[in-house]
Amino acid sequence: MPELPEVETVRRGLEPHLVGQRFRRVIQRRPDLRWPFPKRFAERLEGQAVTALRRRAKYILAELSSREVLILHLGMSGRLSVAEPGNGPARILGDYIYDPGSDPHHDHVVFEMQNGTSVTFNDPRRFGCMDLVAEDKIESHKLMKELGPEPLANSFNAQYLAKRAAGRSADLKAFLMDQKTVAGLGNIYVCEALHRAGLSPSRKASCLALASGKPTDRAERLVSAIRDVLNEAIAAGGSTLRDYRKTDGGKGSFQETFFVYDREGEACLRKACGGIVKRKVQGGRSTFYCGACQR
């Protein structure tokens, strides 16, 4: 599930362990994840220090002393765990609970740092990816160049959304899932944000367009809903979903706060709504919504 809040949670967990540290050894156990690793991946990392750890959309970006940037995406099932020498078992970062060492078959990369800390990337489905790119080429990188604004940045506002939505016949669900519209939302947070905004996922995106030159109330509500749900999810450490192996404290709790996601047949949690959460498929993905209060 790693959507923006989960990736941000992982970034924050990783930051104190990586920034200022040098890679001593990088163990790459297979030639590819979703795509082949870049040429000389391990060698280009070894000996370099991490100068900063950033996030863009669902990507973690590690800036290196070599003026290259390590791009890392968790895909659907990617997890990172940190092990410190003499400090007990490895700690899990982010949404999935993962018992390090219990699934060595899918430990694809191990980053060993000079202070003895190691960071392990585990990804059973291998939809994740990593790349290395020169710092000054990051904006034009294939995976970065089409991304829309960060939803928590000021540039993402009702005016922007209205302009972008004008004339679009795609439905709101697809419009918001599109990383070119806004970067970092996925299936869960789109469902939750639309519910909070009281908007049907099947509405046409053009319903957000400017009306007599001004952003609509709908667009304002949607922007606020997106911001709120993401901020609350980050504060809760993201969401932790199914198929985990062990519970040991590394887990987010936002899933306990879902209003609609994965709640088909249950009562809508909006105060005094009384509707039942429904599920339908849009663009091949499940959409959860309340037909009563989302119009």
Next chain:
DNA sequence: CAAAGTTCCTGCGAGC
């Protein structure tokens, strides 16, 4: 069977 993500492809219809 369904799953948190993204890319790529085909085919259709609108508009220039």
Next chain:
DNA sequence: TGCTCGCAGGAACTTT
């Protein structure tokens, strides 16, 4: 008529 664009829908990657 032909071209381009946006969009819908599907397949693909893979494992549990």
